[in-house]
Amino acid sequence: MDQAKLYSEFNNLQMRDDLYILEKYWHLIKLPKKAMKVMDVGSGDGKFTVKHLVEKIPKFEKLVAVDISESMTNFAKQNHVHENVEFLKFDIASQHIPDGFHNSFDYIFSFMCLHWVENQRAAFKNIFEFLKRGADFFAVFVVHNPLTIAVRDLLESSRWKHYNHDKYWPGFQYGTNPKEELQNLLTQTGFVNVRCHIEEMTYTFPNLESLDGFALSLNHVIVSEISIEDREDYIREYLRIVRTLPSVTIRKEDGEGDETATLAYKYFVAIGTKQ
Numbered sequence: 001m002d003q004a005k006l007y008s009e010f011n012n013l014q015m016r017d018d019l020y021i022l023e024k025y026w027h028l029i030k031l032p033k034k035a036m037k038v039m040d041v042g043s044g045d046g047k048f049t050v051k052h053l054v055e056k057i058p059k060f061e062k063l064v065a066v067d068i069s070e071s072m073t074n075f076a077k078q079n080h081v082h083e084n085v086e087f088l089k090f091d092i093a094s095q096h097i098p099d100g101f102h103n104s105f106d107y108i109f110s111f112m113c114l115h116w117v118e119n120q121r122a123a124f125k126n127i128f129e130f131l132k133r134g135a136d137f138f139a140v141f142v143v144h145n146p147l148t149i150a151v152r153d154l155l156e157s158s159r160w161k162h163y164n165h166d167k168y169w170p171g172f173q174y175g176t177n178p179k180e181e182l183q184n185l186l187t188q189t190g191f192v193n194v195r196c197h198i199e200e201m202t203y204t205f206p207n208l209e210s211l212d213g214f215a216l217s218l219n220h221v222i223v224s225e226i227s228i229e230d231r232e233d234y235i236r237e238y239l240r241i242v243r244t245l246p247s248v249t250i251r252k253e254d255g256e257g258d259e260t261a262t263l264a265y266k267y268f269v270a271i272g273t274k275q
C-alpha cells in the first residue's frame, strides 16, 4: 500500500498524541499577533496540519507544510486543501534551501517527524536559519519507540543484515541521557530559552490487527526495500517480534472479545527561540 494511504489509515495514535501535546503545551506557544508566516516540518498526509493545527493559529498569512516524501506531499495536496496552506516536498536537513525560507518564519512547528531525520544537527540548523530573529520553534518527536528498536534488532540478525542501513537509527534512542543531548544540540545550534521535556505515553490498540497496521506503517520504507520473494517472511517475523516486545502488553479485557495491545513509548517536547 502507498505510504501516505497507509499512514492516513493507521495514524490514530499520532493524531491522539499530537492533540494531547498541543493542548498540554499550548500555553508555552507564543505566536505573534499578525502577518504570520508559519512552517510545519514533516506534515505527512496533511490531516493534522489542516484539520487541527491551522484551527489553533488565530491569524496567519501562509503556512508552508514541508515533507521529504513525495507520496505524502501529493496525498496532502489532494486530500487536505486549504487556501493558506502550501504543501511542499522538502528535506528539512537539506543544504539546498528554497528562496524565501531564510529568516522568514514567525513560528516553526514539527510533529512526530524529527526522529526520522538522520542528520538532526542539520535539521535544527535549518529550523534556526528559517526563523526570524526572536521567533520560536515547537517540536514533538520520539525519543524512544520500542517498535523502531524491534526493526533495528531484526535487521541486525543474519537473515536480514544485508538490508540494514544506519540511516534508520537516528538520534537519541540509544544515548544514556537523551534530554541533555538534545538540550546541548539546541544550544550549540544557537537557540536560547531552550526547554526540553520527556512525555511518557501509552496507547491501547483495540485489537492485534490495528497494532500490526501501525507497526507496518512505521516500517513501511524498509518493507518496500525488501525483495518481493522475502517480503512476506520479513513482515511475519517483524510482527511476531512486535507482539513479544516487553513494552507491548497484550490482554483480553475481562477475558472476552478481542485481545487489545498496549504500547509504551516516550516523546521529546522541545521549544527554543532564535536570538
Ligand SMILES: C[S@@+](CC[C@H](N)C(=O)[O-])C[C@H]1O[C@@H](n2cnc3c(N)ncnc32)[C@H](O)[C@@H]1O
Pocket (backbone or CB within 6 Å): 011, 014, 015, 018, 041, 042, 043, 044, 045, 046, 048, 066, 067, 068, 069, 072, 090, 091, 092, 093, 110, 111, 112, 113, 114, 116, 117
Ligand atoms: C509520522 S509522520 C507525521 C505526520 C504529521 N506531522 C502528523 O503528526 O500526523 C512523519 C513525517 O515526517 C516526514 N519526514 C521524515 N524525514 C523528513 C525530513 N528529513 N524532512 C521532512 N520530512 C520528513 C515523513 O515523510 C513523514 O511524513
